[in-house]
Amino acid sequence: EDQVTQSPEALRLQEGESSSLNCSYTVSGLRGLFWYRQDPGKGPEFLFTLYSAGEEKEKERLKATLTKKESFLHITAPKPEDSATYLCAVPNQAGTALIFGKGTTLSVSS
Amino acid sequence: NAGVTQTPKFRVLKTGQSMTLLCAQDMNHEYMYWYRQDPGMGLRLIHYSVGEGTTAKGEVPDGYNVSRLKKQNFLLGLESAAPSQTSVYFCASSYDRATDTQYFGPGTRLTVL
Numbered sequence: 435e436d437q438v439t440q441s442p443e444a445l446r447l448q449e450g451e452s453s454s455l456n457c458s459y460t461v462s463g464l465r466g467l468f469w470y471r472q473d474p475g476k477g478p479e480f481l482f483t484l485y486s487a488g489e490e491k492e493k494e495r496l497k498a499t500l501t502k503k504e505s506f507l508h509i510t511a512p513k514p515e516d517s518a519t520y521l522c523a524v525p526n527q528a529g530t531a532l533i534f535g536k537g538t539t540l541s542v543s544s
Numbered sequence: 545n546a547g548v549t550q551t552p553k554f555r556v557l558k559t560g561q562s563m564t565l566l567c568a569q570d571m572n573h574e575y576m577y578w579y580r581q582d583p584g585m586g587l588r589l590i591h592y593s594v595g596e597g598t599t600a601k602g603e604v605p606d607g608y609n610v611s612r613l614k615k616q617n618f619l620l621g622l623e624s625a626a627p628s629q630t631s632v633y634f635c636a637s638s639y640d641r642a643t644d645t646q647y648f649g650p651g652t653r654l655t656v657l
Contacts, residue, residue: 465643477548477634477648478587521587525643531577531602532646536586 440535457522458504548649567635576618
């Protein structure tokens with residue numbers, strides 16, 4: 435069964451305290467891994483797509499990396515405005531839909 | 545471009561009532577999706593459409609119907625609402641396949657009493 439698991443469920447950081455979020459998946463024949471950010475009361479906002487092991491993408495304080503079985507979202511020197519829920523998703527084996535993880539809720543305090 | 549829009553933003557229904565949620569996109573995307581998001585459950589696909597006039601079932605389709613009469617619109621219907629359908633509903637669209645980036649609307653918060 436295709437699955438996406440994110441850890442931790444929640445993460446509290448102090449401003450400037452770097453950390454990483456994990457997304458592991460079991461779907462075979464990966465056709466992309468997607469990272470989204472979701473603020474309370476809003477829809478998910480696209481951040482990155484990674485397609486092959488070893489690929490990295492960066493946006494401001496965020497860097498996403500991909501291995502054959504998992505992806506990491508590294509947050510460097512976070513700020514309170516980085517507080518949000520981060521979702522990852524992969525296409526199902528049939529390629530008809532995205533399977534989402536349950537997300538990691540990040541809280542950054544000043 | 546407005547992207548993906550959803551109406552209404554909030555709705556309260558009584559058990560047994562019916563309603564339709566409207567999703568519109570102005571990006572000329574072929575694929576459109578309806579998800580529901582519940583605490584602890586993540587986003588789950590209800591129905592999707594691969595083009596005008598087509599629909600298909602997702603992971604949790606029971607109790608919902610959809611229609612895609614125009615390429616830019618995707619409607620989600622609840623014929624007889626139940627408290628278990630209390631949720632936040634998101635519409636999304638992607639260019640021409642499910643493995644493309646999906647862009648989401650702002651959501652509809654539905655409460656069924």
